Ligand SMILES: [Fe+2]
């Protein structure tokens with residue numbers, strides 16, 4: 001007999017464990033999950049889908065647990081080999097959870113959050129509506145959160161730089177409606193990691 005896991009508790013435990021190893025990714029996942037809930041509400045999704053977005057956000061980078069820390073936190077630019085290794089994290093994450101009783105959408109968010117509408121993403125080069133709505137939401141939250149946070153290898157992007165990237169990427173890399181909602185969240189100050197500046 002196999003015991004089915006409680007997916008919400010699983011996500012919390014993963015977060016707790018990851019915080020010891022890679023506190024940036026743990027915090028990033030939490031912030032992406034919270035942003036995805038805000039976007040999901042504004043996009044009119046039902047509460048079940050919104051909960052899936054939360055779990056997906058909390059787990060989307062779980063595969064980074066399989067990437068050496070010296071690569072994740074490298075100050076200098078990555079070699080091509082190192083970049084290839086980082087790009088494995090969606091597949092590693094998917095392998096970790098694929099046999100567990102997560103909704104299909106959560107597994108998809110983990111595997112496909114680096115896909116882009118124009119097919120330029122990875123690992124599968126999916127295009128447009130081949131990428132699920134839930135995953136398109138996580139992608140916009142992921143990109144926004146990552147850009148607006150300081151990393152060891154670069155400063156945080158300013159509010160106007162983040163808006164510029166979201167605007168430039170609408171319909172090309174990012175879902176038009178979802179990017180629009182995100183820009184509105186930033187412009188109205190509902191999402192404001194920059195403080196009052
Ligand atoms: Fe990722």
Ligand SMILES: [Fe+2]
Pocket residue numbers: 028032060061142
């Ligand atoms: Fe991420």
